[in-house]
Amino acid sequence: MLKEVAERLKDNYPYGDPLYAGQMLKPPHPVARLAYEMALQINPNNHALDGGRASSAMEKEAVAALARMVGWETHLGHLCGGGTMANLEALWIAGQLHPGKTILASTQAHYTHQRIAGVLGLPFETVPVDRRGRMDEHALDRRLAAGGVGTVVATIGTTATGAVDPLAAIVELRKRYDFRVHADAAYGGYFLLTDNLEQETRGAFDHLADAASVVIDPHKHGLQPYGCGCVLFKDPSVGRLYRHDSPYTYYTSTDLHLGEIALECSRPGAAAVALWATQRLFPLVRGGDFAQGLASGRAAALALYERLREDRRFVTAAPPELDILVWAPRAVSVTEASNLSRRVFAEAAQRQLHLALVSLPLQLIDVQDMQRDRDAIICLRSVLMKPEHREWADRIWAILDEATTAAGVRR
Numbered sequence: 001m002l003k004e005v006a007e008r009l010k011d012n013y014p015y016g017d018p019l020y021a022g023q024m025l026k027p028p029h030p031v032a033r034l035a036y037e038m039a040l041q042i043n044p045n046n047h048a049l050d051g052g053r054a055s056s057a058m059e060k061e062a063v064a065a066l067a068r069m070v071g072w073e074t075h076l077g078h079l080c081g082g083g084t085m086a087n088l089e090a091l092w093i094a095g096q097l098h099p100g101k102t103i104l105a106s107t108q109a110h111y112t113h114q115r116i117a118g119v120l121g122l123p124f125e126t127v128p129v130d131r132r133g134r135m136d137e138h139a140l141d142r143r144l145a146a147g148g149v150g151t152v153v154a155t156i157g158t159t160a161t162g163a164v165d166p167l168a169a170i171v172e173l174r175k176r177y178d179f180r181v182h183a184d185a186a187y188g189g190y191f192l193l194t195d196n197l198e199q200e201t202r203g204a205f206d207h208l209a210d211a212a213s214v215v216i217d218p219h220k221h222g223l224q225p226y227g228c229g230c231v232l233f234k235d236p237s238v239g240r241l242y243r244h245d246s247p248y249t250y251y252t253s254t255d256l257h258l259g260e261i262a263l264e265c266s267r268p269g270a271a272a273v274a275l276w277a278t279q280r281l282f283p284l285v286r287g288g289d290f291a292q293g294l295a296s297g298r299a300a301a302l303a304l305y306e307r308l309r310e311d312r313r314f315v316t317a318a319p320p321e322l323d324i325l326v327w328a329p330r331a332v333s334v335t336e337a338s339n340l341s342r343r344v345f346a347e348a349a350q351r352q353l354h355l356a357l358v359s360l361p362l363q364l365i366d367v368q369d370m371q372r373d374r375d376a377i378i379c380l381r382s383v384l385m386k387p388e389h390r391e392w393a394d395r396i397w398a399i400l401d402e403a404t405t406a407a408g409v410r411r
């Protein structure tokens with residue numbers, strides 16, 4: 001039967017391979033896998049201390065380390081299923097503190113925010129972005145002046161292009177308007193630790209501590225298996241908003257049961273154990289081994305960006321702020337360029353280079369003299385999340401070059 005499982009699992013992309021450079025997929029570290037597996041022998045449940053004493057303690061320590069990374073001395077937080085659940089909790093708290101008020105996020109924010117606002121029954125609006133895909137602070141100012149805004153979601157690393165919203169300016173606007181800042185750093189949060197960011201991007205990260213809540217996903221850049229997001233609140237007193245009685249649990253100890261401050265009930269204690277072990281091996285310090293891994297991916301993105309920019313066959317976006325790269329083949333029209341992107345994607349996959357596709361508003365790509373016959377352009381997208389991507393950049397380029405020729409993109 002397990003042979004059948006192995007057979008079935010063959011139907012996948014080679015996610016762990018450096019030539020997999022498509023979606024946000026990064027293999028969990030061996031120490032995370034082993035620690036997860038060890039905990040699975042017990043299968044603890046971090047809903048309550050009744051179900052997982054050791055793993056709950058490890059979760060509290062691992063989450064505290066993430067809060068310290070953000071720069072907070074006090075916090076309340078916990079792990080959850082992923083970025084969607086983590087953002088849901090952050091916006092649920094925001095909605096309780098500003099009932100009925102509007103949630104704003106940029107047009108490039110993850111689509112989950114609009115859906116979450118729908119679930120919570122809160123009004124939701126988008127704020128336009130600049131040509132780098134970052135929330136336009138002047139448009140935000142105007143919208144705040146019109147009133148009725150409860151929360152602004154700053155995306156610290158958009159899913160499509162890794163753009164970082166101008167958090168310093170957003171926080172500054174709090175001097176003139178009363179709103180809550182939530183930072184969706186599900187993807188980009190750990191880049192706080194790297195030392196090869198652009199100055200403006202670094203400036204945004206330096207203000208992460210000024211947000212009221214932050215989401216960071218250990219299952220994206222934090223070397224964890226799926227099922228590991230994290231929501232953090234700066235003010236621990238928001239814990240009161242979670243207050244509820246459980247007729248079934250919370251009896252074994254007067255210490256905090258994580259279910260008392262989370263919307264989810266049952267949760268895998270193994271996820272906490274894996275994260276704890278990984279953070280012991282790779283402490284969350286600026287410039288440390290883990291940070292250098294992230295910086296390598298970013299260096300790979302910058303190196304490939306330079307090659308794309310110098311090559312007349314391609315049009316590009318602004319330089320990547322993190323490690324996500326987008327570009328498109330040059331063509332007479334946006335429709336033709338979009339079709340060519342699809343073709344290059346398929347030709348690259350045939351050569352074992354796995355990229356992704358993304359639809360972007362024309363404003364984000366320097367389409368130059370192409371006929372603008374559509375509002376959006378399908379681009380190639382590469383998330384260069386693995387430290388090895390730096391060393392593989394030449395190989396990736398060589399295959400892309402071949403795939404581009406095979407797709408019929410003219411020099």
Ligand SMILES: Cc1ncc(COP(=O)(O)O)c(C=O)c1O
Nearest residue numbers: 082083084110157159184186187
């Ligand atoms: C910025 C951002 N927020 C939220 C999410 C949703 O996270 P998840 O897929 O873990 O639910 C993602 C996923 O890519 C993301 O990039």
